[in-house]
Amino acid sequence: MRILIWHVHGSWTTAFVQGPHTYVVPVTPDRGPDGLGRARTFDWPGTVVELPPERLRDAGIDVVVLQRPHEHALVERWLGRRPPMVYLEHNAPHGNVPDTRHPAADLPGVPLVHVTHFNRLMWDAGSAETTVVEHGVVDPGPLWTGEIPHAAVVVNEPVRRGRTTGTDLLPAFARAAPLDVFGMGTDGLAAHLGLPAGRCRSRELVQRDLHRAMARRRLYVHPVRWTSLGLSLLEAMHLGMPVVALATTEVTEAVPPDAGAVSNRIDVLTRAVRDFVADPARARAAGQAARAAALARYGLPRFLDDWERLLKEVTR
Template sequence: MNILLWHVHGSWTTAFVQGPHTYLIPVLPDRGPDGRGRALTYDWPGSVQELSPRRLRDTPVDLVVLQRPHEEDLVRRWLGRRPGRDVPAVYLEHNAPPGPVPDARHPMADRTDLTLVHVTHFNRLFWDNGRTPTTVIEHGIVDPGHRYTGELPRAAVVVNEPVRRGRTTGTDLLPELAGAAPLDVFGMRTEGLAEHLGLPPARCRTADLPQARLHDELARRRLYLHPVRWTSLGLSLLEAMHLGLPVVALATTEAVAAVPEGAGVISTRPEELARAARHYVAEPEAAARDGALARRAALRRYGLHRFLTDWDRLIEEVTGS
């Protein structure tokens, strides 16, 4: 089956394209957001094909996976077909709703010509989906293996643009948490974070690494810290669990379901998170034990086979084949 989707979220797409289909990824000369093409820092199989808009018009498409509202118009212009009417379509929502959450209406609400897919049950609950047929397919992870060494008594944090995103990503909580465990913050546009927080550079180091190197570096840290207040379920959290890191996380959004008892500590009290981080730094054996439990839990709930099976079941339902 030929499936058209845009390269929007590298980690999610990396898992999705491991399936048995052919995946058509738009590419434009500028490789901007609407034509990024194949990932450069993720390992994608040969079943992923880069196609220009001109070539897409002449290519059979069995299913469109929309991820942003304006992609509907791109499909109409590039393929000459309407998603959900002329070609089967699903809309994949990666994010928790922004703005006035209790009344946040999804852009695809009250659509009967496509299926709306959420990546967490939390997201489905908090979006107003209207009458649109809606389901949840939880994340799946390409298993990076149990690499945990925990040799560095530091906490790993993965977040993009922590200065700009501020309270959303729990950036304001980092000074207190850095007092319990020195931080290594990985992600895009993390430079200047220590100065922004008024922390000594040794207590808050930053780096932006490709995925393979990131996994190795995460595994060297004693614990994974997830101070995010409002987000969908971060794939970096699940990747850290797969690697074998114990988790210290705010008990918000879907994290309460993803991190079971024994795999780390989740709480809405920052002081409890600081206490847990301090414990793991001081007790490497406890960190390794809880990290092993985190890995088992992640493999059980967020394994790649379950993810691809769920998607194939939905694809059959939507396309009738």
């Protein structure tokens, strides 16, 4: 099967392209949002093929995975036809929740696929056929050592996104343990929060280096208020890290009690951070439970099997 998909979400796509198909990603000279091409910071197999828009009509596309509202028009313009399509929604709704209407509600014959049951519940999909294919993660292995008694945080553009990503909560966590914040747009974060550099360090790393750096930290903190389900959280669990997270969106489904601490009480969460930093053996046990839970629910084989069934249904 030849699947047309735009490079929109690097971490999610890295799991998706591990399947048995050919994955065609549009590429434009400027490598802009509609033609980013193959990933440069993720490891993608040779079955991911870049093609410019003018060659897509003859590419033999069997099915299209839409991820943004305007891609539907691009398909008709670039392919000159309407092959089977599904619309993959990565995000929880913003705006007038829970009355936010999904763009795919007005696309007849295009199933809407959510990555969490929370998202399916919160989006107004109208009469669109909806389903859930939960995340899958390429297993980085049980790399946790916890040798650095800091908390790792992974978030992109924390200053711009502010309360959405829980950036305002970081000072409270930094009082419990030094924070190492990884992600794009994290430069100057400590100064923005008024924190000493020793309590909040930030940098951007490519994926393969990020996992190794995370795994050296004692625990993972997930301060995000409103997101779908952060893949960095699931990756931390795969690494064998204990997690401390807000009990928002899908987190309570993903993190079992013995894998760390999940709460909406900041005092409970910061106390858990202190406890894990002070007790490496406890951190190790919680991290092992986190890894077992992540492999069982968010393992790559289940994810690929679910997508295989769905793609066969829409193309038959």
